[in-house]
Amino acid sequence: MVLCICFTTHSAYAAEVTPENATKILRERCYRCHGGAAKEAGLDVLSLSNLIEQRGDSSSPSAFVVPGKPDESKLIRVLKGGEESYMPDEGSPEAKEMTQEEKDLLREWVAAGALFPEVKSRRFISETDILKAMRDYLLSIKADDRGNIRFYTFTHLHNNPDVSDLDLRYYRAALSKAINSLTKEREIILPIALPGTDESVYVIDLHRLGWDRRHLWESILGKYPYGLKFDFIRDETQKQLWKDVVQFSGAEVPYLRADWFVLTATQPPLYHQLLDIPETLMELEAELNLNILDNFLEGKVARSGYAKSGVSKQNRLLERHEAPGTPYFWISYDFLPRRAKGDLSRFPLGPQFEHNPFNNQAFDHDGGEVIWSLPNGMQAYMLVDGKGARIDAGPIDVVFDRSAVLGTPKIINGISCIYCHRNGMITDFRDELRQAETLGGAPRDHVLKIYPTDDAMQRVVKQDQELFLRSLEKVVGPFLKVGDDAKKLISEFPEPVGKVAEMYSRDLTARAMALELGVEKVEILQAKIDANRDLLRFGLGTMTQDPPGTLKREKWETQDGTSLMQDVASQLRMGLPYVPARSAGTP
Numbered sequence: 001m002v003l004c005i006c007f008t009t010h011s012a013y014a015a016e017v018t019p020e021n022a023t024k025i026l027r028e029r030c031y032r033c034h035g036g037a038a039k040e041a042g043l044d045v046l047s048l049s050n051l052i053e054q055r056g057d058s059s060s061p062s063a064f065v066v067p068g069k070p071d072e073s074k075l076i077r078v079l080k081g082g083e084e085s086y087m088p089d090e091g092s093p094e095a096k097e098m099t100q101e102e103k104d105l106l107r108e109w110v111a112a113g114a115l116f117p118e119v120k121s122r123r124f125i126s127e128t129d130i131l132k133a134m135r136d137y138l139l140s141i142k143a144d145d146r147g148n149i150r151f152y153t154f155t156h157l158h159n160n161p162d163v164s165d166l167d168l169r170y171y172r173a174a175l176s177k178a179i180n181s182l183t184k185e186r187e188i189i190l191p192i193a194l195p196g197t198d199e200s201v202y203v204i205d206l207h208r209l210g211w212d213r214r215h216l217w218e219s220i221l222g223k224y225p226y227g228l229k230f231d232f233i234r235d236e237t238q239k240q241l242w243k244d245v246v247q248f249s250g251a252e253v254p255y256l257r258a259d260w261f262v263l264t265a266t267q268p269p270l271y272h273q274l275l276d277i278p279e280t281l282m283e284l285e286a287e288l289n290l291n292i293l294d295n296f297l298e299g300k301v302a303r304s305g306y307a308k309s310g311v312s313k314q315n316r317l318l319e320r321h322e323a324p325g326t327p328y329f330w331i332s333y334d335f336l337p338r339r340a341k342g343d344l345s346r347f348p349l350g351p352q353f354e355h356n357p358f359n360n361q362a363f364d365h366d367g368g369e370v371i372w373s374l375p376n377g378m379q380a381y382m383l384v385d386g387k388g389a390r391i392d393a394g395p396i397d398v399v400f401d402r403s404a405v406l407g408t409p410k411i412i413n414g415i416s417c418i419y420c421h422r423n424g425m426i427t428d429f430r431d432e433l434r435q436a437e438t439l440g441g442a443p444r445d446h447v448l449k450i451y452p453t454d455d456a457m458q459r460v461v462k463q464d465q466e467l468f469l470r471s472l473e474k475v476v477g478p479f480l481k482v483g484d485d486a487k488k489l490i491s492e493f494p495e496p497v498g499k500v501a502e503m504y505s506r507d508l509t510a511r512a513m514a515l516e517l518g519v520e521k522v523e524i525l526q527a528k529i530d531a532n533r534d535l536l537r538f539g540l541g542t543m544t545q546d547p548p549g550t551l552k553r554e555k556w557e558t559q560d561g562t563s564l565m566q567d568v569a570s571q572l573r574m575g576l577p578y579v580p581a582r583s584a585g586t587p
């Protein structure tokens with residue numbers, strides 16, 4: 001054995017100039033403003049292609065990074081103390097925390113060629129490979145059970161070297177979170193990796209999830225823009241495998257893209273269908289064995305009212321119930337601007353209803369948001385209007401998402417709630433009504449009864465949060481707490497469904513498009529496009545330019561009977577579009 005005690009010229013604290021250390025600095029000091037959803041000045045510090053892309057006109061080209069030439073690299077020139085000296089942005093925590101050593105390291109890293117950490121290349125997995133794995137799996141289980149087996153694929157992402165291993169973890173975690181947020185079963189059900197697919201395909205059992213009722217799978221397929229059938233293709237092996245998988249599972253299309261599913265199933269109408277969310281608050285109360293108004297009259301609610309909310313410009317009231325059907329039930333009362341009886345400090349004892357003895361002190365509200373616990377500890381959500389009728393999205397003058405993280409300020413039931421309520425309950429609200437001395441007598445007594453002290457309220461909201469986090473840990477922990485992240489707290493990870501939404505909404509590169517079609521090499525797709533007038537007519541010409549253009553996800557998915565993706569696949573004779581019967585799945 002050779003022992004090596006290595007000395008370097010660096011000081012004890014200076015980190016080595018490695019791709020890992022350089023990208024770590026970029027992640028910690030720049031990424032918040034220049035990466036992911038935020039790309040100030042068009043800069044994405046963790047994307048090599050973005051960094052080295054030529055900008056400006058051809059007479060004075062410039063790039064954020066010119067490998068080997070730190071002085072010509074904008075990214076280095078703008079660092080504090082450098083030529084232009086204004087990054088990280090003045091006043092940001094990053095500016096305060098970034099050290100001279102870190103700046104030096106970035107400079108040396110660019111001088112050494114700006115190499116990114118090597119991605120261990122993943123093997124290409126073909127449509128035939130996954131079909132074979134599915135067929136083998138179906139053969140390995142009891143014939144009776146096969147009809148409920150379905151598959152979710154990440155193969156198009158696994159095959160794409162632009163998708164990091166870390167991103168793949170978020171995709172898997174998001175699938176698990178979506179599935180477990182869409183079932184009323186007691187158990188937590190993890191999607192199982194399909195052997196032979198390098199964790200790029202996952203198996204679910206419709207029966208275990210309670211999704212084997214009312215043609216739910218067909219309802220899902222009814223929205224699916226990527227369905228292809230392989231009954232009439234030339235490849236005999238693939239054709240036979242497809243037929244077997246279809247026959248054993250009994251499904252017209254037995255597998256779906258997982259990223260599409262995560263986004264679509266967590267939004268109405270599928271969100272409401274899969275979770276069986278009723279059309280009115282009253283029906284929901286009946287299901288959960290809860291009577292909101294009785295609880296109010298009996299003083300069995302805990303409320304907090306406050307003027308400043310994270311989602312509403314008006315004042316807001318939160319109310320918590322316990323019920324036989326769920327460990328907790330939270331509802332908000334939200335108001336339109338300038339609502340006559342919308343001032344909670346004067347009208348804290350609403351809503352108005354026939355037997356409310358406090359109707360003179362009762363507010364009149366315009367909508368509400370409801371959260372309750374699913375039997376497996378995850379959460380279900382509902383949005384209602386002022387009359388308690390279920391709605392799909394919140395009117396933005398009542399509630400809105402200022403971060404517009406899903407590309408819209410509208411709060412959409414399901415996905416928006418899942419994203420913001422990443423840790424279940426949000427604990428940062430403080431009641432202001434218990435202290436207010438606006439009422440006297442019996443109304444005041446009732447206020448004291450149903451508006452508990454801050455401490456008491458914080459205890460319950462934290463306890464409900466714990467309950468959720470315990471389940472979340474089991475649902476996403478196995479997919480996220482891997483490698484360096486094994487010891488991180490589950491609440492410290494980004495919210496996976498929102499992360500997938502963000503990645504999904506990015507424009508398609510030519511490579512991503514090829515892989516979504518199951519074509520391994522982008523050049524092959526490009527050659528086919530160039531040779532096919534119809535494909536050029538679809539507007540795919542930009543994909544063969546140098547450098548290739550990109551395509552909007554909406555355009556790729558737009559359905560006019562069939563989606564653009566299906567049209568392209570069918571032009572290339574890669575499969576026939578699956579077009580759902582129009583009535584399928586409509587409840």
Ligand code: HEC
Nearest residue numbers: 029030033034040041043064074075078087088089092094
């Ligand atoms: C708190 C947010 C924030 C952080 C952190 C931050 N930046 Fe910026 N950066 C901005 C904004 C905003 C702009 C665009 C406005 C401007 O030019 O002042 C910008 C612009 C830039 C530009 C473009 C300059 C140009 O003229 O085109 C570069 C390069 C840049 N930043 C590099 C970095 C690097 C490298 C880091 C990390 C070491 C970093 N930034 C950290 C907010 C930030």
Ligand code: HEC
Nearest residue numbers: 309310330369370371381382401413416417420425426429
């Ligand atoms: C933009 C982020 C955001 C979105 C989207 C969002 N919420 Fe919230 N929610 C909050 C914040 C912040 C609070 C804490 C109280 C406040 O600021 O009003 C909260 C509090 C609540 C509460 C009180 C219990 C608690 O956790 O504090 C309920 C109930 C609620 N939201 C329901 C929903 C439902 C249902 C949806 C989806 C239709 C939703 N929320 C979407 C940010 C959001």
